[in-house]
Amino acid sequence: MLGFTSVQAQDADNPWAIGIGTNAVDFYPTGEDAPLGGFFDEYFNADEHWNILPAVSRISLSRYIGAGLVAELSGTINQIDKYGDRSVADLSYYGLDASLDYSLRAMLNDGWFDPVVGIGGGYTWIGDQDGEDISNLDAATLNGKLGFNIWLGDHVALTAESKYKHVFESETASHFQHAAGIKFVFGGTDTDGDGIYDKDDECPEQAGLPEFNGCPDTDGDGIEDRQDACPNEAGLAEFDGCPDTDGDGIADPDDECPEEAGTAEMNGCPDADGDGVKDSEDNCPDEAGPAENDGCPWPDTDGDGVLDKDDECPEEAGPAASNGCPEPTVEVVKELNEYSKTVLFDLNKATIRPESEEALQSIADIMKEYSTTVFHIEGHTDSTGSDQYNLKLSKERAASVMNWLSEHGIPANRLTSEGYGETRPIATNSTAAGRQDNRRVEISLDKDKEMKESAETENDSMQ
Structure with missing residues (x-):
């Protein structure tokens, strides 16, 4: 239990809780007249003064209200054979109590230990085991309690409490009732159904993953959609989640030729002959040539060393001095x-x-x-x-x-x-x-x- 450092509790995202456990009733430390002792006298003397039914003898239902307050309704059953320092014939004990509890957990940095104080009221019925009602022992009570929860996770806590039940007018004495058990919380709000409560879900209306605080990673590339420039295509972190299909170091959205490895200068398209004209627009992709000739080298039809583009007589050999045209002999x-x-x-x-x-x-x-x-x-x-x-x-x-x-x-x-x-x-x-x-x-x-x-x-x- 000491290993828990960050757990949930009963709160707005887990408003409901059901508790089951056992209880002990102790009449002794609540008075100064025999068969009772002084207030808090022998408070922990369970062997001589506590009435314990060795079974599930307490159930509770509680609802978180807000600001650390929880309303609880509990019912208990017990068997009374010790009344102070005297033994009595077995009597049946029934209790129905309501309380408003306040959690002190926030004062302890929201850890796994959750102290609780509460105040409320209830009604206690004490009767003969044979079914004979002893009405003069029934009583309304004003209750005050101290207790604590030990949170084992998001939805489970061990509980213990000690409740003082004060009786104003009855032959039944005021008494302590102790209880211990386990509590299960439920009812959290999870709008998108991804198992992460809205309070902790950064994307409460989109089903997501715990590692992204409830936000989705649609393409499964390890980059959550909010930070993924290509949320529907698996990609790489270096390209903000976009793919680089041809592996040329240029992300597909910026690559004019995403399936052919190319260069940044050509916007991701190849230029096999390195003439500055991408292959898709190069009529001669394996021969370097200028863009103005569609990537092809200029021809020299007459072989006179003057390219046709500069040759005024492209079909007749001539020197450059005469623009490729023949000179008089x-x-x-x-x-x-x-x-x-x-x-x-x-x-x-x-x-x-x-x-x-x-x-x-x-x-x-x-x-x-x-x-x-x-x-x-x-x-x-x-x-x-x-x-x-x-x-x-x-x-x-x-x-x-x-x-x-x-x-x-x-x-x-x-x-x-x-x-x-x-x-x-x-x-x-x-x-x-x-x-x-x-x-x-x-x-x-x-x-x-x-x-x-x-x-x-x-x-x-x-x-």
């Missing part, structure tokens, strides 16, 4: 210049003569085959005339050729022109044949402009 440039040699101008003018248009059209047709190449038109003169005049004339003739080509289908941004006057002779100016060779239009490739435009295109693509 030396032979092509030579062919262009063969045509350019036949381009004629009016005397001392930049006007192109009509018979030169066929040669210019041939030049334009060749240039159209190289849509990304920048062609440079050069104007040259012989040494006849002043340097300033020759430079001006060469610029104007080069510009005339460039304008003609631009007007006949060659984009202006693919053409440049410049005049060099007499500064770049290819033959002697001492002979008429030499001077004729020096008066010419030449076509070359403008590499500087091509590289600049390629760089600008790349920058725009990156931005």
Whole structure:
């Protein structure tokens, strides 16, 4: 019994109690005239003064009222053969008593030991064993009692009490009646029927478990529903009760691919090729590629090292400098210049003569085959005339050729022109044949402009 440290008792959650036990009636220590002794004299002299019926001789029914108060109704039966220090013929003893008891248990920190004081009244009948009524021995009594309960658990207590029953007008003397027995409490409120009384049930309207103070754990994962983010699915404490089906460390509610192990960066979805595109959206899940190409690597159809996305001529090999398009070969440039040699101008003018248009059209047709190449038109003169005049004339003739080509289908941004006057002779100016060779239009490739435009295109693509 000393091992009980926290037990229930008769209270609002266990309002009713039934008690059974035995009782002893003692007339001796209640007076000063023989056959009685002084008050409380030989109070514990059970052998000589106590009348005990060795059987169940007391029953009680009690109801908790509140604030530590319990109302009790008890009935007792006994056999009287000792009246003070005298023996008497066997008499029958019947008692019916009501009392209002107060528990002092709260003063002792609600432990297993429960002292009780009470006050009440009753009626006692004493009669002949042969059935002859002795009415002058019947009496009403005013009762006061001291006792205690020893709680063995939520519903059971051992009880002992000593009750003084004072008689005002009767030949029956006032007397003590002692009792001991066992009490069973019942009638507690358990709204949800989970075996935990509402007073101790943190979830009184939901059937639960003792380890969670009456609250449920629907999915049985050891995390009560109030703290379980997924109360209907068994999960882990580290995920607030939610499962991680694929074991990737991401709880299913936060996992876009709960049945496939993935990464946090992909919200729980896999990215087999590590290209930053989750497999479910990756058209090439085993090959790394950019998101803008649906996770696939950019193709290079013509194999020129320039990806199709940057290749202006994806089906024709060409250098990066010309955005993947082919460039004119030396032979092509030579062919262009063969045509350019036949381009004629009016005397001392930049006007192109009509018979030169066929040669210019041939030049334009060749240039159209190289849509990304920048062609440079050069104007040259012989040494006849002043340097300033020759430079001006060469610029104007080069510009005339460039304008003609631009007007006949060659984009202006693919053409440049410049005049060099007499500064770049290819033959002697001492002979008429030499001077004729020096008066010419030449076509070359403008590499500087091509590289600049390629760089600008790349920058725009990156931005």
